[in-house]
Amino acid sequence: MQQKRPLNYYLPMRFANGEQIRQFSKPCVRCGHMLGAKDMFGVARLLDDSLAIAAKAQCPKCGEVFGVACRVDNHKRVTRVIMPAFLFGWFLRNLPVQPREREAEVARAAAMLAQATEAAAPPAPVTPQEIIRADESVGSYQGKVIPAWVKVDGQQMAFDRVLLNARPGPGEFLLDDCLVYRA
Numbered sequence: 001m002q003q004k005r006p007l008n009y010y011l012p013m014r015f016a017n018g019e020q021i022r023q024f025s026k027p028c029v030r031c032g033h034m035l036g037a038k039d040m041f042g043v044a045r046l047l048d049d050s051l052a053i054a055a056k057a058q059c060p061k062c063g064e065v066f067g068v069a070c071r072v073d074n075h076k077r078v079t080r081v082i083m084p085a086f087l088f089g090w091f092l093r094n095l096p097v098q099p100r101e102r103e104a105e106v107a108r109a110a111a112m113l114a115q116a117t118e119a120a121a122p123p124a125p126v127t128p129q130e131i132i133r134a135d136e137s138v139g140s141y142q143g144k145v146i147p148a149w150v151k152v153d154g155q156q157m158a159f160d161r162v163l164l165n166a167r168p169g170p171g172e173f174l175l176d177d178c179l180v181y182r183a
């Protein structure tokens with residue numbers, strides 16, 4: 001028997017005809033606020049090439065809790081199920097897992113893993129290969145000449161300011177640990 005989950009866990013789900021359900025929404029029975037799959041807790045299963053849903057929905061706006069029991073067919077047409085949501089849910093949770101559901105689960109897990117890996121690895125800072133300093137200077141700082149501009153890997157950047165104990169902003173280049181240049 002499957003456990004109940006937020007319905008967005010089951011999405012996207014692809015039918016045999018290639019049609020895909022990425023989101024499932026329903027208006028709140030009390031205030032009309034549109035609820036998404038993550039606001040519904042229960043089960044969504046493939047049943048004769050339709051997605052059968054039995055869930056308890058909780059409106060994030062007014063707090064109303066109501067049952068959802070319906071089927072979405074492979075043309076995205078929604079039919080209400082007459083059976084009470086809890087009973088329909090019990091039936092759905094006891095259905096054997098189909099290969100297509102297994103596939104969808106594997107695909108979702110892979111997508112989540114890829115996302116997590118991407119988030120975990122920050123882009124490596126680019127170390128400039130070539131830095132050319134201008135002969136002209138705009139003054140000096142602590143006895144060191146401040147070049148009017150620098151060319152970093154071919155991109156010319158003009159002197160902007162002296163910076164101490166801080167990191168330069170995006171698109172800025174830090175020379176000699178204290179001189180900031182901008183393109």
Ligand SMILES: [Zn+2]
Pocket residue numbers: 028029030031032033059060061062063064
């Ligand atoms: Zn509501």
